[in-house]
Amino acid sequence: MFKSVLYKGRRTAALILALALCFAGCGKDVTLAQQSAAPQSGAGAVKTSSATAPAEGTEAGFVSLTDAVPDAVLEIRYYSTFNFVGERVDGYEQPCALLTREAAEALRGVSDSLAEKGYRLKIYDAYRPQTAVDHFERWAGDPNDTKMKEYFYPELEKTVLIPQGYIAEKSGHSRGSTVDLTLLDMKTGRDLDMGGGFDYFGLLSHPDFTDGLTEEQLANRQLLRDAMIEGGFVPLDTEWWHFTLDNEPYPDTYFDFPVSFDSVA
Numbered sequence: 724m725f726k727s728v729l730y731k732g733r734r735t736a737a738l739i740l741a742l743a744l745c746f747a748g749c750g751k752d753v754t755l756a757q758q759s760a761a762p763q764s765g766a767g768a769v770k771t772s773s774a775t776a777p778a779e780g781t782e783a784g785f786v787s788l789t790d791a792v793p794d795a796v797l798e799i800r801y802y803s804t805f806n807f808v809g810e811r812v813d814g815y816e817q818p819c820a821l822l823t824r825e826a827a828e829a830l831r832g833v834s835d836s837l838a839e840k841g842y843r844l845k846i847y848d849a850y851r852p853q854t855a856v857d858h859f860e861r862w863a864g865d866p867n868d869t870k871m872k873e874y875f876y877p878e879l880e881k882t883v884l885i886p887q888g889y890i891a892e893k894s895g896h897s898r899g900s901t902v903d904l905t906l907l908d909m910k911t912g913r914d915l916d917m918g919g920g921f922d923y924f925g926l927l928s929h930p931d932f933t934d935g936l937t938e939e940q941l942a943n944r945q946l947l948r949d950a951m952i953e954g955g956f957v958p959l960d961t962e963w964w965h966f967t968l969d970n971e972p973y974p975d976t977y978f979d980f981p982v983s984f985d986s987v988a
C-alpha cells in the first residue's frame with residue numbers, strides 16, 4: 724500500500740500536496756493547485772518548485788553519489804557516446820549517479836576503506852531508469868546498427884545479445900541499489916588494469932575468468948570484489964564491475980525517473 728501510493732508520479736504527488744495544503748486554507752497553496760491544473764508546456768507553463776513537490780527520486784530515498792560518496796569519480800558511460808549503443812541513452816539527462824540511500828551509504832564505506840589503501844572508486848553506472856533499459860532492447864533488436872561492435876562485442880553476433888542474456892527487458896539497476904564500477908590508483912591517476920573493459924560482452928568479463936589474464940589483473944579484480952563484498956554488496960558471476968546491495972530496499976520495484984540531479988532535488 725505504501726509503495727503504491729508513493730510511486731504514482733511526481734505530478735500526482737504535487738497535486739495531492741497542493742490539495743492538502745489548499746484545504747489548510749493558505750492562499751499561497753491555492754496558487755499551487757492552480758499550477759498543477761495549468762498547461763505543462765508553452766509560454767504559460769509554470770514549473771512546480773521542488774520545495775513543494777519532492778522529486779520522485781527524493782521521495783523514494785535516492786541520493787546523488789556526488790553528495791554521498793564525494794571521493795568517487797564519475798564516468799557515466801550511458802550519458803556519453805562511448806557505450807555499446809554508441810549514443811547517449813534515453814533517460815540519462817545529466818552525467819550523475821543516483822542510488823538508494825542505503826546503497827550509497829554502503830558504497831561510502833567501501834570508498835573510505837579503499838582510500839586508505841590508495842584507491843578511488845570510479846563509477847560507470849548506478850540507478851538506471853526503465854526507459855534506458857527499453858532503449859537497450861530497441862537497439863538490440865536492430866541488427867544493422869553495429870557501430871560499437873569492435874569495442875564491446877567483437878566476438879559475438881549482435882543477434883545473440885538478447886538470447887544469451889546480455890540485454891534483457893529488466894535490469895536490477897532500475898531498483899536503485901546496483902552499481903557498476905572500477906578502481907583508480909591514486910598514485911598514478913589511472914584505472915587499475917582489470918584485464919577487460921566495462922560492458923565487454925563475453926567470457927572475459929566473468930570475474931573468475933583466468934585464461935590469459937595476468938596475476939596483477941586477477942589481483943585487481945579480487946581487490947574490487949573483496950572490498951565490495953566486505954561493504955555489503957553481492958557480486959555478479961558474469962560481470963566483474965557489477966554489484967548489488969545485499970538487502971536492497973526495493974527488491975521488486977523498477978523505477979523510471981530520469982538520471983538527473985533534479986530527480987533527487
Ligand SMILES: [Zn+2]
Pocket residue numbers: 896901902903962964965966
Ligand atoms: Zn551493472
